[in-house]
Amino acid sequence: MERKLAAILAADIAGYSALMEVDEAGTFQRVRAGHQELLEPEIQKHNGRIFKLMGDGLLAEFGSVVDAVECAAALQRGMAERNAIGSESNPLQIRIGINFGEVIVEGEDRYGEGVNIAARLQALADPGGICVSGKVGKEVGSKLAFAFEPMGDQRLKNITEPIACYRVNFDRGSPDRVEPHLRNGYPTHKKTSIAVLPFSNMSGDPEQEYFSDGITEDIITDLSKISNLHVVARNTTFTYKGRPVKVQQVAQELGVTFLLEGSVRKVGARVRVTGQLVDGRDGSHLWAERYDRELTDIFAIQDEIAHAIIEQLKVRLLPDEKVAISATPTEDVEAYTYYLRGRQFLHMCSKSYMLLARRMFAKASEIDPDYARAHAGIALCDSVLHSWRYADVSIETILATSAKALELDPDLADAHAARGLGLQYGGQREQAAAEFKLALALDPDLHEANYFFARFFFEEGDFERAAELFEKATQVRSDDYRSAVLLTCVYLALGRRADMKRAGLLGLERAERELTLHPENSSPAQLGALALAYLGERDRAKEWAARTLAIDPDDLNAMYNIACAYLHMGEHEPALDLLEKVIPIASVHRFWWSTDPDLDPIRNHPRYKRLVERTTLASP
Template structure:
């Protein structure tokens, strides 16, 4: 075992999970570019070596402390320049910690307290900043054109003794006397950052998960209306769901100053909600409260939590923002509960679940005839049912239902998305595009707007634009197994095999989780079968397809996807058997979808295929 005294540099990306959630491919490409063009050359120039890469971070060692600090400073300055041409929400920023300490060397790797201290220093460094230990400060002295800000003795996690910590000021002109506190920048004072972690379902019933998730989403929505707060969006925070993360770790991963966490226990007409606001850097609790109330008080509780955050963070609330937050979506808590349940069911897209979702939305409307979101939900269910079972639902009724939602709340993104979907079903593509654009302008994090708009663009042959929106939809809902399957097919048509396989794998993973959760739903089975066919896994694809038909032998969407499975696997007659069960029952918009679907390319020359689609080119009823 070899020991040596060395300078250790630990670096990590700020808010890496948030960046990956927003743009996985772009973030990975940018990080690779920064490594090869900036970080690795600077480390080599200063005679250091990279000990290991840790996903979004690295560990390096230098024989010279002065070289280690100089290298860290050049990297941070270089990152500032490289971020200049990038929107602020896409900045890649590093935290860096530097320590001089004794380490153990084994097989090229480093271990021991020296490494641990460097890693802890990196964890408390400011975004884009460098935190160093007292031993580093003493050795560097005045050798570099840098200033050091004394942060005092710091107790670092799992480090026995307190460590004197200094923050490096890269711009000497901004130096403060050592031991002086650094004033918070004006922009940071005015715009605090917060993440609302998914509230934990403590009801003992997994079927109640929709309620705790719905409450989390509503608090995020309310906080997002406050201009003085930067709130991490839903899709990013929900990547933390189910993970054992400390609040400090979550704050670092999401790149925020504050974290709200909590739990929900719903039992009959009572609800118990616990919530706590935590300072992300220290883990200190700024505020905590427990509410034991009637379920009818749920909106009042949400308002109280929002008010507490505003007060604790000393955020200025404008009158318009206060009014927007106070406006509850419905006065009827039972209607709200039915709406949340319906929205969860509607994302499954199979006929049985759509009918179930529609009953939930209809019950919500019965309880509150002015509930715009519930009307939009009914319209969306009917649009999907119309697409796959054209004779069962009136298109005029769908347009009327979505118009009702818009009349009740003209600023509701869900209502505009529902109107867009109805117009798409009607073949009014230009008007549908206008509604989708409006929905995204009102709420670009709205799953339905991204998903439905992507489907429209697909039917128009704009595959690249459709792929972008499907990717956003997949990011917004980590349980969405439908978008990855669409993306797999799109990238197959675009001739991008690596992306095709990546999304196919994700589709299988998500479909498998969904099937475990709801084994009675055929949707994950037939979509998973299609993804497996794209991956060339013949036997598993056949098993999943058989399972889908066993679950629901009358589901048109299942027969269509299984037709695609057989088509991809070269079983053309079997593909036609399933396709012939679908075509007579669907809308003309779906026929247009089929004609763009590259999964059916292998059977397009089949005589039965040509004859089948000849009948679909004849005029249908004017409204469809």
């Protein structure tokens, strides 16, 4: 068996299935023209060779990693230019992944992990974007004036070990964004680079975790507003939460020069915040400060920390950036505290916690009527509770609440996501999709936008797009078990059994962790039971099902999820017993179980037929 080292480029058309559905002949012609006029000539020009063509993608081999990366940038620029002069309402966009590694040579074809990783990286790339492995970054070094923005270690399907991944910024036309890559494991960015690690909760009360997390996120948000500062995203740095870390190792893993770490102690009306800025190259401390203040000074503390970082790193602020950093979503610390608590409850996602989250957001908006985030939180909770039939609130009221949030802050991604969900449940699907897209454009890492837009696509039958967004949601929040478990349903619908198992194991691991922390919360028990059913662990699935119904015996959503687990295990009678109790819920969410191929044996069951008829009649 012949083996060799090669740079492998994987390219794929984003949303190809949807484009073909809209205009099969036109899409086919555009894809073929793109291959002949752009992809094939550029790959040849950069000394590459296409060794596999698929309907919506290709695999190419390069002897030089530099050639492969330069070719990828040329392809994306060329595709953008073609879209700019075209008149199509649905322009073609490609995703590109590049890996450098050993491949198996078989005639003109190439196989092996080196090829597989490139294909997986392509799936992580944004439409119009490039994602590369850490090996590619090391080989390229500072040879190209591109930005290589760390995405952290990613778990790729069917790849045992996590892979260090980087997003490539190839825009040479915008000098402020150009950043050469790593040299000797550390960045040589034109922009100064920093990662903010999760601040430790020193309050002695685990329930105060939401407060230290909220402060960390707000500092990341403030620093991210500075164009001359590269800040690692929240979802990447929070993978280090609760782990003992070595500063220099973390700096190298994230590809940054500086790290900010700290702690928060909140006791009554007082708060103590410590912060220290560390040089990741040698571990030296550049700045450290402790703030002992009244809780009402928390916004001033965050502002002082941000300005201290700016001063120490000698970063130049533009006038509008000074204003943006000084601005706060609310001036009232009590409203802020209620909002952060609401966010914590929202992510726990069971009936009781969703109602708690809504009360927290409502209290925040009562204290500060101009708090846009609080109004967005109310709209989101009302949409979810409406879908579960636990809120006597109209779609019109939900849309009015989200409109209030957008009136206060038109660029608030949370408000656009909440409005999208309200529009979706109101049957205005085209407008809902537009709001979800806008939310992701404003904040690609917003968990709610990725999660609910994924559910939207699953309901549409676009399983590929649903999978992409659910995968992103699991990456954005390391405690998100819901997206991981629902991915099992998506991959089952796609016939991708290996991916279904991977997603199920991840969802189960996260659900177990959450259930240990909050044994009173039925949500992880519900989803854990479903994951176990898909993984074939029938006895444990039944144990988790019983635990769910013991925690929340009257929760319709809990009954629905347990019914899904029973259906998948072939336990038809107990499943139908539960589903017949939850017709309002099943009428909204029946797409989850109606697409399961393992339900074929029950399709002709009289009770099943009556149930399908009743859920159809009960649909909103």
